[in-house]
Amino acid sequence: MSLITRRSLMAGGSAAAAALLSGCDPVSMPDVESLRQILDFGQFMSMQAQRLLLAGQPLVREFTEADMSPEFPPNGTERPNGMAYFQHMMSNFANFRLTVDGMVKKPLSLALDEIKAMPSRTQITMHNCDEGWSAIGQWTGVPLAHLLQSAELMPEARYIVFHCMDEMVRTPDGTGFYYESIDLFDALHPQTILAYGMNGKALPVAHGAPLRLRVERQVGYKHAKYVNRIEAVDRLTHIARGRGGFWEDRGYQWYAGL
Amino acid sequence: MALSEPNVESNAAAQPAAAPQRAVMYRHTVAVRLTHWINALILVLLLISGLRLFNYHPALYWGNYGYSGVPSFMSISALEDIETDEPVGVTTVMGHNFITTGVLGVSYDANGEPVSGAFPRWLILPGGLALARDVHFAAAWLLVFNGLVYLMFGLFTGHLRRDLLPVAGELRPRHVLADIWNHIRLRRPRGEAARRYNILQKLAYVIVVFGLLPVMVLTGLTMSPAVTAAMPFLFDMFGGRQSARTIHFLVADLLVLFVLVHIIQVVVTGVFNNMRSMITGRYAILPEDGR
Numbered sequence: 001m002s003l004i005t006r007r008s009l010m011a012g013g014s015a016a017a018a019a020l021l022s023g024c025d026p027v028s029m030p031d032v033e034s035l036r037q038i039l040d041f042g043q044f045m046s047m048q049a050q051r052l053l054l055a056g057q058p059l060v061r062e063f064t065e066a067d068m069s070p071e072f073p074p075n076g077t078e079r080p081n082g083m084a085y086f087q088h089m090m091s092n093f094a095n096f097r098l099t100v101d102g103m104v105k106k107p108l109s110l111a112l113d114e115i116k117a118m119p120s121r122t123q124i125t126m127h128n129c130d131e132g133w134s135a136i137g138q139w140t141g142v143p144l145a146h147l148l149q150s151a152e153l154m155p156e157a158r159y160i161v162f163h164c165m166d167e168m169v170r171t172p173d174g175t176g177f178y179y180e181s182i183d184l185f186d187a188l189h190p191q192t193i194l195a196y197g198m199n200g201k202a203l204p205v206a207h208g209a210p211l212r213l214r215v216e217r218q219v220g221y222k223h224a225k226y227v228n229r230i231e232a233v234d235r236l237t238h239i240a241r242g243r244g245g246f247w248e249d250r251g252y253q254w255y256a257g258l
Numbered sequence: 259m260a261l262s263e264p265n266v267e268s269n270a271a272a273q274p275a276a277a278p279q280r281a282v283m284y285r286h287t288v289a290v291r292l293t294h295w296i297n298a299l300i301l302v303l304l305l306i307s308g309l310r311l312f313n314y315h316p317a318l319y320w321g322n323y324g325y326s327g328v329p330s331f332m333s334i335s336a337l338e339d340i341e342t343d344e345p346v347g348v349t350t351v352m353g354h355n356f357i358t359t360g361v362l363g364v365s366y367d368a369n370g371e372p373v374s375g376a377f378p379r380w381l382i383l384p385g386g387l388a389l390a391r392d393v394h395f396a397a398a399w400l401l402v403f404n405g406l407v408y409l410m411f412g413l414f415t416g417h418l419r420r421d422l423l424p425v426a427g428e429l430r431p432r433h434v435l436a437d438i439w440n441h442i443r444l445r446r447p448r449g450e451a452a453r454r455y456n457i458l459q460k461l462a463y464v465i466v467v468f469g470l471l472p473v474m475v476l477t478g479l480t481m482s483p484a485v486t487a488a489m490p491f492l493f494d495m496f497g498g499r500q501s502a503r504t505i506h507f508l509v510a511d512l513l514v515l516f517v518l519v520h521i522i523q524v525v526v527t528g529v530f531n532n533m534r535s536m537i538t539g540r541y542a543i544l545p546e547d548g549r
Binding site: 059063 | 311312314315322323324325326327328386387388389391392393395396397398399400481482483484485486487488489490493499500503
């Protein structure tokens, strides 16, 4: 706690003063938790700075078809395990339903055709994997804001959680399924869509069929694939291990604008 | 007191006239010394975490997109030699392959066992991708804050104008060539000349402070989908997201080169005197008629 304050103080531009003032303090070795706080401080700064930059909700650059990459590598799961998903594949997702629930006044259960009948948005955008590669593809889907409006978000709702059909690791309590979450700042952005189409065709299985999230101002792992449930919540602590996503539960940052 | 103008303390007056002159000047303000060492630590953290990140996708491209399968400007990989069953490190630059086993692509651990990976383990941050990202971004913030403190004090104390700005005549080719010749001969500056940075030194510092480091920050930001949403001109500035990543890597190499040359210069021109001046600020001037 005091360490982070000192860091912030130095960050504030008075490195010399801070060093002189604390000259007589014994310097204790920071424990692991303090190191964690320093690292989280960087992420906190990134999020605050980026939210400030994005206050006017600008759109990410949309590219032309000529700019698209010849291929688009899938990231994460390329085909979920298990019979339930396989049967969806065999029936071409005819029996698939998307649930929208949690802190909404009108919970929804929608078939794929019903989702496709909603207003749609098509955008050619860049996908940024946190490993460093990037690809440009075209996505068609329903704006998440439209779905949330239809379900009538409650005022207490702060986060939108995307539950997925791909189980990354087998666990007795089911916390090994992929999931992700974003806050309303990103959820209501016009380019945040639940995509069912890619490059002019139906979304391929490798890219998250039948529905995947596009949250264009964040990196790859935030773009949940194989989404079958959208839950509005006021906090993330009660879901799985409580950090807001499968990778977040395993050490990755929840906000991934970089 | 800490921010006072660098001044010259000469103990010549106290000595008998016959004794050799030995002047000590106050060379570095406390702001320069502090930001220098903080910067050194930050650059090490950025380098080892950056190489850790690079190892997750050890290939560089030009343009906006780039992934395995797209022709790369440069890549590092490991092959299996089927005759010996040994892994072979291969570095490819603009289509030319080089075997770099032991350094790039494949390196050896403490037991002499080959380990695949672009940059060797001993050079990169331990741990995974999440930790490397956290360290890299936290260190990047510290670099920016530390840089702003340095620039603020640099303007305020006159360090930038007085120490880094070339003065009239210094940029004349004749002067620059003479200074290059001095460097080639490893000549240590003496007397009046030792009180100032020489022109190559000034140029190197100006290029690092106002060129390389800002380019590192800007190319880093160009890789952020959130930042480019607000500032899409960054794509145009660097020729695309992957170009920015490639430039980020190449400029990082230039910074490493700078630091290596910097350390060699410190050694050549007197480790003790240079280290003392960057720790206490006091720097001894070699007399003009040096022996």
